[in-house]
Amino acid sequence: MLQYAMEHQELLESFKKVVVIDGKKILLTVLADQVYAILDQCSHLGASLSKGLSEQKSVTCKAHGAKFDLESGEVLEKAHIGFIKMPTKKTVTFKTKVENGKVYIDL
Numbered sequence: 514m515l516q517y518a519m520e521h522q523e524l525l526e527s528f529k530k531v532v533v534i535d536g537k538k539i540l541l542t543v544l545a546d547q548v549y550a551i552l553d554q555c556s557h558l559g560a561s562l563s564k565g566l567s568e569q570k571s572v573t574c575k576a577h578g579a580k581f582d583l584e585s586g587e588v589l590e591k592a593h594i595g596f597i598k599m600p601t602k603k604t605v606t607f608k609t610k611v612e613n614g615k616v617y618i619d620l
């Protein structure tokens with residue numbers, strides 16, 4: 514079900530924003546005019562992904578470097594400390610829709 518998240522212009526100006534909908538913290542980010550929504554909780558140890566780096570349709574967790582595909586939630590790089598890789602699960606993403614200047618998330 515589509516839920517209103519925020520104004521599109523505000524997201525364009527801030528580039529990324531965390532919203533809370535139905536008790537879920539969701540990171541919204543815009544890259545190359547596409548709006549992505551991903552659970553703002555790293556599947557490794559729960560750090561906020563909003564503090565990480567978003568680029569080229571991915572977000573990298575600042576805590577231990579796990580990298581996730583913003584569209585599918587697939588793990589692109591496992592969490593690691595130095596060269597030691599740690600188990601990292603796929604995370605949750607949501608479809609988004611922009612209509613009449615408003616961003617909606619499909620929950």
Ligand code: FES
Pocket residue numbers: 555556557558559560574575576577578579592593
């Ligand atoms: S909490 Fe995100 S990589 Fe460890």
